[in-house]
Amino acid sequence: MFDREVIYKRMRRYRMKGRLELYAPLSLETSFQIGGPADILFVPDNIAEAVQVVKLCHRDKIPLTVLGNGTNVLVRDGGVRGIVMKLEGLCELRRERSHIFAGAGAPLAAICAFARDEGLSGLEFAGGIPGTAGGAVYMNAGAYGGEMKDVVYRTVTLDPEGSVGLIGSTGHNFSYRYSVFQENNFIILETEFVLAPSAKSEISARMDDYNARRESGQPMNRPSAGSVFRRPDKEGYYVGPMIEECGLKGFKIGGAQVSEKHAGFIINSGGASAADVLDLIGLIKMKVKKRFSVSLATEIRIIGED
Numbered sequence: 001m002f003d004r005e006v007i008y009k010r011m012r013r014y015r016m017k018g019r020l021e022l023y024a025p026l027s028l029e030t031s032f033q034i035g036g037p038a039d040i041l042f043v044p045d046n047i048a049e050a051v052q053v054v055k056l057c058h059r060d061k062i063p064l065t066v067l068g069n070g071t072n073v074l075v076r077d078g079g080v081r082g083i084v085m086k087l088e089g090l091c092e093l094r095r096e097r098s099h100i101f102a103g104a105g106a107p108l109a110a111i112c113a114f115a116r117d118e119g120l121s122g123l124e125f126a127g128g129i130p131g132t133a134g135g136a137v138y139m140n141a142g143a144y145g146g147e148m149k150d151v152v153y154r155t156v157t158l159d160p161e162g163s164v165g166l167i168g169s170t171g172h173n174f175s176y177r178y179s180v181f182q183e184n185n186f187i188i189l190e191t192e193f194v195l196a197p198s199a200k201s202e203i204s205a206r207m208d209d210y211n212a213r214r215e216s217g218q219p220m221n222r223p224s225a226g227s228v229f230r231r232p233d234k235e236g237y238y239v240g241p242m243i244e245e246c247g248l249k250g251f252k253i254g255g256a257q258v259s260e261k262h263a264g265f266i267i268n269s270g271g272a273s274a275a276d277v278l279d280l281i282g283l284i285k286m287k288v289k290k291r292f293s294v295s296l297a298t299e300i301r302i303i304g305e306d
Helices: 004-013 047-060 108-117 133-139 200-217 239-245 274-292
Strands: 019-025 037-043 064-067 073-075 080-086 093-096 099-103 152-158 164-168 187-194 224-227 256-258 265-268 301-303
Touching: 004 019, 004 037, 004 047, 047 064, 047 080, 047 152, 047 187, 073 274, 093 108, 099 108, 108 133, 108 200, 133 187, 239 274, 256 274, 265 274
Parallel strands: 037 080, 064 080, 073 301
Antiparallel strands: 019 037, 093 099, 099 187, 152 164, 152 187, 224 265, 256 265
16 A cells, blocks of 8 residues: 655655655646645656656556646646656757757747747747647647647657657657557657757747737636647537537636636636536536537546545
8 A cells, every 4th residue: 555654755765856745735736726635746857766756656556647837737636646746857958950859847938939049940839838848749739730740750758667768750649639648658758859940030920929829819817727628529610619609608616717718718716626627617518518419528637536
């Protein structure tokens, strides 16, 4: 049986540089600002520390949950058992020819700014997407006609037993908001992006345009986990307009509210619980199914215990 205090004391003896916390509130680690505690939270300072913790979890059969920057996740109110490893410390960026290498915890905004400053084009679409390189690859994040699958070349991975490996572009099995990492339980450590030389002024202009569009149409200044639902399979139907036609724009359950700016977003209007959000998601699904015969699937990752 997992004894968090025993494991915590053992990890302290490793004298790792990364941040280690016992019974850490995950509401402080996610953009939704919602969620119960992690038994143990660890933020590795480097890849070697991440490998060490994965090997510990494998050897002692400790549950392990991996987070990027916590921007596309809802943590249930009961929190997460075992160790939560947040990869925001793996944020190194470097360039080799027309390729950029980004640690899994590097924020997309920082990667895109780095690419712009290096005169490399291809990532402009991602400049305003919250989250990290690892989370973006995991979800095959996309916007404005671009997706991670268009620019990812290779990814350095860590398997559940603690072995480091490499996956080539076709091995990611990318499709709409999907990658192989959603099934193989491998951890993303670093991704190599292949880009193309371009004028910095042109890259900046495209990034500014995308960011202005995002800010005008999305609730960027309120706690949320981004777009809640996946694009429907049924052609011609769009999430935001369907929710709005159901009369749910601005609707609240507890502190969870359908955004008045974009109905495809749920915001934490203050003091929202995960139960509030899940109840609101359930209501939206029911109303949309009844009115449009469309079954909505969530895009955000939901983890933890009730």
